[in-house]
Amino acid sequence: MTYQLKPISREEHLRFVAARPSVSHLQVPSWGEVKPDWRAESLGWFDREGHLVGAALVLLRPLPRMRRCLAYLPEGPVIDWSGGDLERWLRPMLTHLRQRGAFAVRMGPPVVARRWDADAVKAAIADPGARRLGDVPATAEEPGAAELAGRLRELGWRPAAAGGEDGFAAGQPRYVCQVPFAGRSLEQIQGGFNQQWRRNIKKAEKAGVKVVRGDRGDLAAFHELYRETAERDRFAPRPLAYFERMWTALTAEDPDRMRLYLAHHDGEVLAAATMLTVGDHVWYSYGASTARRREVQPNNALQWQMMRDAHELGAAVYDFRGITDTLAEDNHLLGLLRFKVGAGGEAVEYLGEWEYPLNRLLHRAFGLYMSRR
Incomplete structure (x- = not known):
């Protein structure tokens, strides 16, 4: 049976999200308002009885001077990826997006492939023969992930070309670091920290560091530190307007969808970060700090x-988001991996992003354009 797919209202989409333990923060309706250069649409899959059984936020990016667009489903769609017949989900989606003028579709199945616990990652970093996480055995391999990748290939989907560096894709990160919270007390969570983390927390307390929640007006202070961080760590910063747009859109949907935290010491903000929540999944989203x-x-x-x-808040997982899969000592991102894993986090590899060309000529031309940027 092929499901019926059609646009759904914001309210229908939010009810679908609320009925699940969690979905990605990139798959809630408000995320479309954060991306003004993209046209957002909520889509729903319906069974024979008319029940909404799947949903997606699709972002459509038009090509300059053309009536064609790239369709992107970041960390979506939210469907039953464990079922055997993917075609009944994906075929109506491709048909609909082709009618919308898409020349290609890019999606990120929210499917975990492998996990390495904190001890495995520490051992991998210490192993001179290991250059990447994939060089060492995973603590757990999720059943069905390899079969799902094979089925996607059979249906004409291909892994999206990775951009950026060291495991950070041009879209969303394939490798992330997550701290399991489900069924654990705060004492057990802190017990998973390494000695350096526990020592640093005590140092901060002794020094009088105070962490407070901010509001929209504090985004300017966050952004000042964020620009300093971008210069220090060599990445292009987003403008303040981006974070103001995030705050307005996400908190209007849910007051706790986005939070801002600031660490003060002797009257100065030394670090700040944003936190996002959907259901029982919490993400550390953007962080910033001064070198002082x-x-x-x-x-x-x-x-x-x-x-x-x-x-x-009842989180089942605290997600540190992207990490490098590169273990080389001379890699400047290795320190970030150590920091996140030091909090008891496990490295998690997702299935990655996949593309389907609806117009092969335009898709090749777009890929060439992106490779030259």
């Missing part, structure tokens, strides 16, 4: 407060 007074460890204090609040 690092000895008082504001970043550890900030994360510990966010983790405590996430636990109070």
Whole structure:
């Protein structure tokens, strides 16, 4: 049986999201308002009885001077990926998006392939023969992930070309770091921290670092630190207007969808971060800090407060988001991996992003354009 697919209202989409333990924060209706250069549409899959059984936020990016667009489903769609017949889900989606003028479809199945616990990652970093996470055995391999990838290939989908560097894709990260919270007390979670994390939290407390929740007016202070972080870590920063748009859109949908935290010391903001929540999944989204007074460890204090609040919200997982899969000592991203894993996080590999060309000529031309940017 092929499901019927059609546009759904914002209210229908939100009810679908609310009925699940969680979906990606990139698959809630408000995320479309964060991306003004894209046209957003909520889609729903319906069974024979008319029940909504799947949903997706699709972002459509028009090509300049053409009536064609790229269709993108970040960390979606939200469908039953464990079922055997993918075609009944994906075929109506491709048909609909072709009618919308899409020349290609890019999606990110929210399907985990492998996991490495904190001890496995630490051992991999210490192993001189391991260059990437994939070089060492995973702690757990999710059943069905390899078969799902094979089925996608049979249906004409191909892995999207990775951009960026060291495991960070041009779209969403394939490798992330997650701290399991489900069924664990705060004492058990803190017990999973390494000695450096526990020592740094105590240093911050002794030094008098105070972590507070901010509001929209505090985004300017966050952004000042964020620009400093971007210059230090060599990435292109987003403008303040982007974060203001995020705040307005996400908190209008749910007051707790987005939070801002700031770490103060002696009257100065030393670190700040945004936190996103959908259901029982909490993400550390954007972080920023100054190089001044690092000895008082504001970043550890900030994360510990966010983790405590996430636990109070009933989080099943605290997601540190993207990590590198590269283990080389000379890689500047390795320190970030150590920091996240030091909080007891496990490395998680997703199935990655996949593309389907609806117009092969335009798809090749677009790929060439992106490779030259």
